[in-house]
Amino acid sequence: MIKNAWDDRTLKEYKNKLFKKLHSDIVERIYTSHLIGNDPDLVMHGGGNISVKTIEKNTIGEDVKTLRIKGSGWDLEKINNVGLPALDIKKLLKLGAISKLSDEGLVSFQRQCLLDPGAPNPSIETLLHAFIPEKFVEHTHSTPFLFLANIKNSKKVIHDLFGDKVAFVPYVKPGFDLALLANSTYRSFDKLEGMFLEHHGHFTWGDTAKESYDRLIKQTNTVEKWIDTLNPSKQPKLNKKTTKNISNKADRHAFIRDLRSSVNQIGQGEYILITDVSKKILDILDNKSLKKFVNRWVLTPDHIIRTKGKPLLFDLVNKSYSAADIYQKVENYTVQYTDYFNTFYKKGLHTMLDPLPFMIWVRGLGIVAVSKDVKSGKIINDLSSQTLRVFDKHIHTNKGFYSLPEADLFEMEYWSLEQAKLGKSTRKPLQGKVAVITGGAGTIGKACAEKILFHGGNVVLIDKDKKELEKVTLNFNSDCVRSLDIDITKPNASDEILKFVTNFFGGADILISNAGSAVEGMTDELESQKFRDSFELNFFSHYELAKEFIKFYKHTNNKGQILFNISKQSINPGVNFGAYGIPKLSIIGLMKQLALENGLHGIRVNGINADKIQSGLLTSSMISKRSKARKVSKQDYLTGNLLRSEILADDVADGFMALILSLSKTTGHIITVDGGNIEASLR
Numbered sequence: 054m055i056k057n058a059w060d061d062r063t064l065k066e067y068k069n070k071l072f073k074k075l076h077s078d079i080v081e082r083i084y085t086s087h088l089i090g091n092d093p094d095l096v097m098h099g100g101g102n103i104s105v106k107t108i109e110k111n112t113i114g115e116d117v118k119t120l121r122i123k124g125s126g127w128d129l130e131k132i133n134n135v136g137l138p139a140l141d142i143k144k145l146l147k148l149g150a151i152s153k154l155s156d157e158g159l160v161s162f163q164r165q166c167l168l169d170p171g172a173p174n175p176s177i178e179t180l181l182h183a184f185i186p187e188k189f190v191e192h193t194h195s196t197p198f199l200f201l202a203n204i205k206n207s208k209k210v211i212h213d214l215f216g217d218k219v220a221f222v223p224y225v226k227p228g229f230d231l232a233l234l235a236n237s238t239y240r241s242f243d244k245l246e247g248m249f250l251e252h253h254g255h256f257t258w259g260d261t262a263k264e265s266y267d268r269l270i271k272q273t274n275t276v277e278k279w280i281d282t283l284n285p286s287k288q289p290k291l292n293k294k295t296t297k298n299i300s301n302k303a304d305r306h307a308f309i310r311d312l313r314s315s316v317n318q319i320g321q322g323e324y325i326l327i328t329d330v331s332k333k334i335l336d337i338l339d340n341k342s343l344k345k346f347v348n349r350w351v352l353t354p355d356h357i358i359r360t361k362g363k364p365l366l367f368d369l370v371n372k373s374y375s376a377a378d379i380y381q382k383v384e385n386y387t388v389q390y391t392d393y394f395n396t397f398y399k400k401g402l403h404t405m406l407d408p409l410p411f412m413i414w415v416r417g418l419g420i421v422a423v424s425k426d427v428k429s430g431k432i433i434n435d436l437s438s439q440t441l442r443v444f445d446k447h448i449h450t451n452k453g454f455y456s457l458p459e460a461d462l463f464e465m466e467y468w469s470l471e472q473a474k475l476g477k478s479t480r481k482p483l484q485g486k487v488a489v490i491t492g493g494a495g496t497i498g499k500a501c502a503e504k505i506l507f508h509g510g511n512v513v514l515i516d517k518d519k520k521e522l523e524k525v526t527l528n529f530n531s532d533c534v535r536s537l538d539i540d541i542t543k544p545n546a547s548d549e550i551l552k553f554v555t556n557f558f559g560g561a562d563i564l565i566s567n568a569g570s571a572v573e574g575m576t577d578e579l580e581s582q583k584f585r586d587s588f589e590l591n592f593f594s595h596y597e598l599a600k601e602f603i604k605f606y607k608h609t610n611n612k613g614q615i616l617f618n619i620s621k622q623s624i625n626p627g628v629n630f631g632a633y634g635i636p637k638l639s640i641i642g643l644m645k646q647l648a649l650e651n652g653l654h655g656i657r658v659n660g661i662n663a664d665k666i667q668s669g670l671l672t673s674s675m676i677s678k679r680s681k682a683r684k685v686s687k688q689d690y691l692t693g694n695l696l697r698s699e700i701l702a703d704d705v706a707d708g709f710m711a712l713i714l715s716l717s718k719t720t721g722h723i724i725t726v727d728g729g730n731i732e733a734s735l736r
């Protein structure tokens with residue numbers, strides 16, 4: 054059952070604190086929008102829409118009757134007044150006088166009605182909201198109504214459950230025609246309180262925010278109760294049985310790793326994989342009858358734009374898949390998708406989207422989203438899990454799934470407004486890529502992470518300083534940043550890191566091998582163990598990580614990159630710094646060797662020689678010591694280079710970014726970031 058979450062006290066807080074300056078109609082609209090948006094069984098991610106009719110002042114102080122409706126790109130659970138563009142409703146309703154209008158024409162006219170021309174695009178269902186005379190209007194794609202939306206006799210069920218209070222509206226694509234049909238339907242009833250849209254969802258309304266919201270919950274729960282009455286004796290107690298889960302975690306990682314590899318080889322771009330392994334999902338996936346639903350397409354056309362029509366199914370409980378098996382299945386999916394496109398497309402009008410599956414359902418593992426970024430991956434998984442919840446109801450009620458015909462789904466998936474967006478969105482260069490940065494909590498690590506995020510990539514920060522790492526990760530406050538506290542000198546650290554990355558993003562494409570620590574002492578005086586320990590961190594940990602990453606890249610056919618933070622010490626040794634400089638010099642050898650051996654796989658291996666960066670390695674006390682030893686001021690010490698300029702962590706990160714983004718034909722190379730130092734120059 055959906056909970057009625059109305060709470061007078063919270064509404065008061067919205068009015069008196071959170072949105073004090075706004076008109077109370079708009080505050081009430083924001084409040085119930087949040088209530089609706091917070092329940093994943095009512096609406097999800099940009100799906101559904103809400104509105105309120107009110108009176109507002111325009112720029113010159115005149116009162117204008119307005120419709121405030123959800124703006125496109127806004128989620129109900131986070132909406133505020135900016136996400137609720139205001140339209141002159143009197144002008145908007147003039148559209149009732151015409152009988153035909155294209156989607157582009159509708160969008161354009163809606164924009165002409167905006168009070169603020171800079172406001173976001175009002176929802177495509179705006180006109181429908183305007184035609185309903187009640188003050189508040191709600192439109193949701195709730196789980197119970199989506200169950201009802203796809204059974205054969207839904208019209209009769211609606212009539213049996215609601216009599217003349219809720220109308221049945223046969224399927225029409227959202228837009229102008231649906232608004233006209235909804236308008237005439239509304240007017241043909243006496244006191245209508247809601248509408249059920251076949252293959253689509255539900256509308257309800259009321260004169261107050263509370264009446265409208267209460268009706269939404271009540272009507273939705275009426276459908277939910279009815280679903281519960283269907284064949285109750287036949288309902289297996291699904292949640293009580295132990296869900297079969299694959300016991301071997303290694304299989305799980307290998308599966309995700311190979312899946313991303315296939316997807317990135319077959320698809321048109323680069324993707325990350327976002328996995329959801331919640332128990333409820335595993336339970337539903339465990340049902341053998343689910344297979345029957347895989348080819349039944351989507352619950353509501355709105356989903357298809359994000360998820361594609363069909364999921365791709367795997368069964369890790371009973372089968373094991375080699376990398377080649379996975380590749381074959383993904384490829385078969387794209388062949389079928391291409392057939393579907395070829396059946397319905399019109400030349401010059403439609404451009405085929407990436408034929409990859411976006412929803413992957415894996416029995417024994419969970420659901421996996423193939424997506425360009427974390428945000429859209431989570432959306433795909435949420436829609437995927439709602440689809441599973443609805444299918445679960447179908448499995449247990451035996452009502453049969455009666456889907457919208459493929460031609461209608463194609464029309465929605467290849468909607469002209471969506472197709473017009475293609476090519477316009479500028480894909481950031483690191484979108485779909487994952488970078489692992491060791492020494493991630495340090496200044497250089499942070500600077501690199503910032504730049505990678507800026508270019509659309511995802512980051513995994515590695516550091517043994519747990520506290521600092523947590524702080525840094527928290528500061529990023531981004532779903533695209535994950536962190537793992539681990540000592541990279543311990544055995545199997547590289548394996549753990551790769552598994553961690555695969556778990557969160559599906560794999561890795563860039564390693565910035567940056568961790569290091571300076572040990573001071575004359576080479577003949579320093580204890581051997583200290584010298585060896587320095588080699589362990591400053592050389593062997595880099596070697597182990599690079600080795601495992603290269604194996605990973607080769608296995609996944611990934612033209613990945615390895616980048617070492619090498620240091621000026623490798624070329625121009627300083628007194629007392631042998632224990633640091635000698636392993637760094639060895640890294641040059643390692644870099645060259647790896648570049649030499651892996652170029653044929655497209656794997657690039659490069660490094661940065663930086664000098665005098667204030668960091669955890671070159672602390673301010675060390676700067677004091679070294680500047681005193683050289684009898685120069687701290688400032689002169691830091692700017693003692695040809696350009697007389699201090700080198701910042703940001704400059705080092707720029708060097709790494711040049712190697713990652715620009716120098717695509719460069720491998721086995723060192724870039725110096727030291728302000729110019731002839732003794733440390735390579736040629």
Ligand code: ZN
Nearest residue numbers: 101192254355
């Ligand atoms: Zn809708």
